Amino acid sequence: MxxxxxxxxxxxxxxxxxxxxxxxxxxxxxxxxxxxxxxxxxxxxxxxxxxxxxxxxxxxxxxxxxxxxxxxxxxxxxxxxxxxxxxxxxxxxxxxxxxxxxxxxxxxxxxxxxxxxxxxxxxxxxxxxRLLNSPDAVSTNDGDPYQVFTPYWKAAKRKHFRDVLRAPSLNDFAKARSDDLGDWKLRPTKPDWAGGLRETWTPGEEAAKKALAGFIDNKLLDYEKDRGRLDCDPSSRLSPHLHFGELSPLQVYSAVRHADEGASGKGAESFLSELGWREFCAQLLFHFPHTATEPLKDQFKDFPWRQSKADLKAWQNGETGYPIVDAAMRQLWETGWMPNRARMVVASFLTKHLLIPWQDGADWFWDTLVDADLANNASNWQWVAGSGADAAPYFRIFNPILQSEKFDPDGDYIRRWVPELKKLKNKDIHAPFEASASSLSEAGIDLGSTYPKPIIEHSKGRQRSLDAYEKVKNG
Ligand SMILES: Cc1cc2nc3c(=O)[nH]c(=O)nc-3n(C[C@H](O)[C@H](O)[C@H](O)COP(=O)(O)OP(=O)(O)OC[C@H]3O[C@@H](n4cnc5c(N)ncnc54)[C@H](O)[C@@H]3O)c2cc1C
The missing domain is CATH 3.40.50.620 (HUPs)
Structure with missing residues (x-):
């Protein structure tokens, strides 16, 4: 030949x-x-x-x-x-x-x-x-990988990006035997737990392009203002499309930059910096491959984590007694996704209130997220737990009640995913355990029976976490 x-x-x-x-x-x-x-x-x-x-x-x-x-x-x-x-x-x-x-x-x-x-x-x-910049293209003046996001992204976005490529014309294919996709059994059958995924998502390049266009037309302008809200749907939901490469980050970056010309620029900058976090996480995993499963900060190797199968299960099932945590965990189970704010709240709850190792949370996310991504998942879990690069300080322990009041003020998100709390008044929905007996009974709730009592009291969980972090903070 x-x-x-x-x-x-x-x-x-x-x-x-x-x-x-x-x-x-x-x-x-x-x-x-x-x-x-x-x-x-x-x-x-x-x-x-x-x-x-x-x-x-x-x-x-x-x-x-x-x-x-x-x-x-x-x-x-x-x-x-x-x-x-x-x-x-x-x-x-x-x-x-x-x-x-x-x-x-x-x-x-x-x-x-x-x-x-x-x-x-x-x-x-x-x-x-796969990335805007290859992981070794951006380094500090000393040639080391960045471990702090802001200077990383400042340097990374200054790089020259090539033009977006059109799809090539393809008409001459070679032949070879192919497996049948169905035989790979990637989709569950017995039981078929994927109904919520089917209702929520359409995988593939065409759907990805539509999702990007829809985000730019309808959400970009308000992205910065609304991005943490749980009661509406302010983010792009592009994460699984980006993970599987149905869109390149350059396509997203260029389309958003282009759309932004002439507009205020605020939504775009804030959105593009999220793409920056994706780049940052990828370069961290590239340079520190052990961080997929091990802490970046050495002192966390000796962190006094708790092992509790029962608490882990309650968290996974959305049965902690904290409505915002439970709503998010049930959304994850049903749709394979949850918004970034919800991920931070549930990750903080698991690693801080329950003192369960971040790796257990990351494993659950790995199995249940449609956008499960080794770099993003490990880095973000470590960010919340405090053991990663540029991590949240150990004393930042999200109060799940305040987070709920702030990001889901009328309880719409909770009512959607925790229907047994539907009838509670707005003032009670963030912390049913603080509601009066008559409010609970009017809403048809019997705490401990129709909805769980809190798995741990907030202030106790907070103090236990601070005590544990005290043991490693100066290590
Ligand atoms: C504990 C925890 C675990 C996470 N696990 C994953 C994961 O497995 N896969 C994953 O793609 N993201 C993960 N994230 C990051 C983030 O929550 C999701 O990327 C985001 O919620 C996806 O929704 P979106 O596409 O609407 O995001 P948008 O807000 O529209 O952001 C646009 C894109 O930027 C990227 N991005 C946004 N936030 C982050 C971030 N914090 N870190 C890295 N990239 C980001 C994603 O590719 C996202 O699609 C995790 C966050 C936390 C706190």
Missing amino acids: ADEKRPVIMWFRRDLRLSDNPALSAAAKTDGPLLPVFILDDDAPGHFSLGGASRWWLHGSLESLDKSLDGSLILRRGKTAEILNKLLDETDACAIHTAAAYEPYERALEEAVEKLCKDRGVEFTRHEG
Whole structure:
């Protein structure tokens, strides 16, 4: 076979889109037919294998990508390097293009594929695209990774970003055997717990573009003002689309910047800095890979965490007796997502009021979030727990009642997710345990029976946490 006619493999990973995909654009420019491949490598250890909600999302995202590729996406399951080796045997492909990845396990896979290609004389090219800046592109004057967000983002957003790429025209695909997506059983069946996910989300590139446009048209202007509110829906909900690469961060950044021209700029800056946090978390995990599961700050290795299966379960089930915590945990279970403010409140409650290790909370999020992302999840949990980079100070212990009054003043969010509290008056809904017996009975609530009593009293939980942090704070 003449070299220019040999197929070129596009190895898709978490870049499940056609637009602004530098690896795909490069692969499509070559003369040979394109072989688009996705490999489910579920031998990955612990946190590198997908959680349940992510598996559900992946199915939809692959279905959508396959449609955009005229049904030519090749699906294979197994060890990545072995599968690619077989595909090279089967198709005599001359090159592999892929998007550079930065998580520890993904990097190990990439190295194995790079070695394979070298041994076989096949070209292997990694293209940037998952982040605005690759993790080693932004460093302090001393050449160290930043560990404080504000100077990081100031330096990062000054970098020159390339133009957004259009989807390449694709019409010549190579053929190879593909698994049937249904056989991968990414979607739950017995029991089928994904009804709420189906109602809430549409995975795939087209839906992602719609979500971005909808956010810009309807929410961007008020984003800064409203972003913490729980009683309305002020944020973009782009996190799962970004995680699976159905949109690139550059597409989001450019569209928001463009929309902002002429407007006040405040919503845009505040929103773009959230994309900055995504970059910051990714570069932290890249430079400090142990932080996926271990504290960044060494003194936290000796933190006196509690182990309590019962308390962890009550938190997971949304049965702590604190309505704002319970609403958020039930929203997570039902829809695979919760807003950032709610994540901070429930994470603070678990790690501070209950003194349960942040890793237990991160594990639960890993399994239940549709946007579960190793870098964002670990960094944010550590930020709340106090053990991470630029973390919240140990004495910041969210008061769940005040948070509820501030961010859900009329209790709309609570009523939606904790329907048994629906009939409580606004003044009582944030802390039913402080309501009078007659108010509770009018609302049909029997504390301890129809709704739990608080798992711990706020001031006791706060003091226990401060005492525990006292032991490590100067370490
Ligand atoms: C304990 C905890 C765990 C978290 N786990 C995850 C996770 O597994 N995956 C995940 O994507 N985000 C995680 N976050 C960050 C954040 O809560 C979500 O990204 C955000 O709520 C997603 O909603 P959105 O797309 O509407 O956000 P928007 O407010 O519209 O923000 C736009 C985008 O910026 C990024 N972003 C926003 N806030 C953060 C942040 N604090 N850190 C990093 N990136 C951010 C996301 O990609 C998001 O889609 C976590 C936060 C906390 C406190």
